[in-house]
Amino acid sequence: MIGLELKKEKRTGVTLVLFITGILGALYVLLNYSIRGDSLLAMPMKPMDILLTQLYGMIMVLNVFALIVATSLVYSMEYSGAAIKKMYILPISMCKVYMSKFLIIISMFLVSVVIQNTALLWIGKTELSKGEFEIVTLIAYTVYTFLTSLPVLSFMLMIALIFENMWVVLGVGVAGFLSGLALATSKTELLLIHPFIVMFKPATAMTSNVNVNTIIIALIETIAFLILGLVISQNKRID
Amino acid sequence: MESIISTRGLTKKYNSFTSVNKLSINIKRGTIYGFLGPNGAGKSTTMKMLLGLTKPTSGKFRIDGKKMPEDRIEILREIGSFIESPSYYPNLTGRENLDIIRSILGLKKKDVEEVLELVGLSEFGDRLVKKYSLGMKQRLGLAGALIGKPPILILDEPTNGLDPAGIHEIRNLIKRLPKMYDCTIMISSHLLSEIELIADDIGILNHGRLLFEGSMEELKRTAKAQGIKDDNLEEMFLSMVNVDNYERMQRAVL
Ligand SMILES: Nc1ncnc2c1ncn2[C@@H]1O[C@H](COP(=O)(O)OP(=O)(O)OP(=O)(O)O)[C@@H](O)[C@H]1O
Ligand SMILES: [Mg+2]
Numbered sequence: 001m002i003g004l005e006l007k008k009e010k011r012t013g014v015t016l017v018l019f020i021t022g023i024l025g026a027l028y029v030l031l032n033y034s035i036r037g038d039s040l041l042a043m044p045m046k047p048m049d050i051l052l053t054q055l056y057g058m059i060m061v062l063n064v065f066a067l068i069v070a071t072s073l074v075y076s077m078e079y080s081g082a083a084i085k086k087m088y089i090l091p092i093s094m095c096k097v098y099m100s101k102f103l104i105i106i107s108m109f110l111v112s113v114v115i116q117n118t119a120l121l122w123i124g125k126t127e128l129s130k131g132e133f134e135i136v137t138l139i140a141y142t143v144y145t146f147l148t149s150l151p152v153l154s155f156m157l158m159i160a161l162i163f164e165n166m167w168v169v170l171g172v173g174v175a176g177f178l179s180g181l182a183l184a185t186s187k188t189e190l191l192l193i194h195p196f197i198v199m200f201k202p203a204t205a206m207t208s209n210v211n212v213n214t215i216i217i218a219l220i221e222t223i224a225f226l227i228l229g230l231v232i233s234q235n236k237r238i239d
Numbered sequence: 240m241e242s243i244i245s246t247r248g249l250t251k252k253y254n255s256f257t258s259v260n261k262l263s264i265n266i267k268r269g270t271i272y273g274f275l276g277p278n279g280a281g282k283s284t285t286m287k288m289l290l291g292l293t294k295p296t297s298g299k300f301r302i303d304g305k306k307m308p309e310d311r312i313e314i315l316r317e318i319g320s321f322i323e324s325p326s327y328y329p330n331l332t333g334r335e336n337l338d339i340i341r342s343i344l345g346l347k348k349k350d351v352e353e354v355l356e357l358v359g360l361s362e363f364g365d366r367l368v369k370k371y372s373l374g375m376k377q378r379l380g381l382a383g384a385l386i387g388k389p390p391i392l393i394l395d396e397p398t399n400g401l402d403p404a405g406i407h408e409i410r411n412l413i414k415r416l417p418k419m420y421d422c423t424i425m426i427s428s429h430l431l432s433e434i435e436l437i438a439d440d441i442g443i444l445n446h447g448r449l450l451f452e453g454s455m456e457e458l459k460r461t462a463k464a465q466g467i468k469d470d471n472l473e474e475m476f477l478s479m480v481n482v483d484n485y486e487r488m489q490r491a492v493l
Pocket of ligand 2: 282283284323395
């Protein structure tokens, strides 16, 4: 099933977009550090917190847009030539198609996050003094930022499935990003229903501490949007 | 002869508008069934119901003894179909598009080459489909229906958008299919003149209702009985539709 989806995605740039995001994120980290590394480390914070939180903001913005573009691409290729109409009259479950798309994007996103964090690992190893660099903190933060990004992924894939016009999907993505940005620093816990705010959470904190509550919320939202997407994919009718 | 597709009182309503009205048709195994009707008669809607693309409002049907939606996957495994406009992945070549269908159906690699040859696309197999002409897309859609020699073919206006030579070629291809391998074909069209060259049986649809079902011979006899000239079959079909429209109007007035 996943092999089939990968075949379909040829030349759409879905995997490329996520891969390039990984590379760009890594370059940003390296470049940013080489330019303002000293002034960064002069901030009155723990070096690990500076390294992780000060650079994550920009990486996260990159990742948000990569996820928006990747999710809209995996369904626009189904709609632009009405290929999905043919899929409906083939002996194949639309649920499985959705699940395969989900797994492909999540895997490629993981690759991208790993590339980005490898750059942080390299800086930590070479630039921070021995006692200051904590590999465990880096790994925990990587997992944390990966998991908190999943609600946006899951939500946007569902949106891409629902709206057949790619511009609407991109519009929802941008609206989600902007509204998330506007509300990101609000203390109201209820706002965490907004998948983009969950993704912004690690970027707005001043420490690299992992917030377990946020992770739980992220997982619940990811699974909820995934289930919703699967149900919609099963019941959606194309006329 | 036994029916491979049969519908009973098949009805589709869109809000208060009835698109297909208590349709009961029988398609015999191993024959070509011409499904005829003017624009908006309900041909595509009927075919979509048979393929599980839209849910009937009421009525039922059986395809090779199987029922929708219980046996949906089983039914779809047996049918090669082409509905209205072609569907394709624009980012893939013609060959790659067929390869996707091939792997879903679990067919062999050579089936792709075979069907490309059959519809006359071999030469263009490696061109991206977004660069295909309308006629080439139409042929690709047809290839997607024919691949793997399915026992049932449901073809909705397969010659739409083809040039006269293309229409002739595809019509001959379709006519040859049941002789090439064991299959049943349901094919829709606006033109009786086109259908009469290939179909064994025909069904005539107007405003969602079946006006006639039977062989070409029976159609001629029926027409004669109704006082319609039978020297021109197209005219016969048109006057059948006109008579029905006239009666509908009368009923509407009363
Ligand atoms: N999704 C829909 N919603 C509302 N009405 C519909 C829908 N689909 C079809 N119809 C209506 O049902 C009727 C039959 O449409 P259908 O497409 O089956 O006709 P057709 O016989 O295939 O015509 P054509 O020869 O033009 O392809 C039309 O009046 C059409 O407007
Ligand atoms: Mg039609």
